[in-house]
Amino acid sequence: MAFINLKTKEVQVKIVYYGPGRGGKTTNLEYLYNRLKDHIKTEMVTIKTQGDRTLFFDFLPMGLGEIKGYHIKIQLYTVPGQVKYNATRKLVLMGVDGLVFVADSAVDRRKQNIDSLANLQENLSAYGKNLFEVPMVFQYNKRDLAEKGIPVLPVEVMEADLNHKLKAPAFEASALEGKNVIKTLKEIIFNTALTLEHQLV
């Protein structure tokens, strides 16, 4: 649940980028950081393993200015995608307000996407939440692989695998090129903020 400070009229919204390892979660945040530097007053915090893997999490805070008299602050997090870091993933999910599920479009990553979504559901349940309660946006990342001759999953297959029950907004994207990265973020902020609206008195 978002942190709302009635005294300082400040709302902190936590959005977590979830998904399988090497799916492009950190690349999303790096792109956003480079594009939105003026709105991001602090450095992006990122802790990586050698070889470009996220070891702990990335953290990117940004301000949206004042809406209805409240200063809206967005905090973007990624989780480590590697299977073995589940304790960290679970911890990062604590108090999550909105989710972006970054799925990898490469054909050979199909199982990892499905497993990661199941893992998300399991970890949310530890906080008494489920996928249907938390605003979510799917991002089918790495669509550019097709142009390099690497087979990608058809979007219909990804929708059927991941989103056939949730029916959440979904975008084809290439985080590396920045395609639909901002659109994904706008969508999740919009949907998340709407669910918080009634709390802002």
Next chain:
Amino acid sequence: MDANSDASFRDTLKNRLDEVFQEESSDIQGGNKEDESVKASHPLDGLKSAVLSLEWEITQENVHRFIKETKDCLKRYEGDKVFSTFFQVLLALGKYVHKSMKNAHPATGALIKSTFENVTAVIDTGLGEEEKRKLLNKSLAAFRQFKASVLAKKRKAAPEASETAVPEKTIKTVLMELGNRIESELEKMKAEIADIKRKLD
């Protein structure tokens, strides 16, 4: 919250998001619709990432990835002799690193990087056949020189090893001799202790 304020919140939020993100999009890429300004992907992006990972640290995972990416490129460019030769050089270097791992020649990383940069230049700049060959020859010369220095290092290390190496037979003899000596010392000590005991009695 009544319907009017609902709509007002929604509109304010939507406008704010458009304001924040649209402004940034036009600043950086000169266009207003971020998802429409798609950069062309580079065919060697995967290999580039593998080269950089390997340069960062030689791990099994990074080496495997590098070899896989190089093989993918070999397949993709199999009709072009110049490109194929570049990728064969990279593959040979990958296999060498795989075999030697952390003991690989310190110049390996630099050679992989320079070969990769040359093949990228050939692909990117659309050079003529003669210029392509020039760059290829440069990479081949560097590769041959590297090979020679690896062999020279091996040759240099080999005689040193034979000079200092002790034949197995000698080791066994020395150990036996040492064992016998310890045994006889023990016998002497036992005899001395028995003698002292006798005197005390």
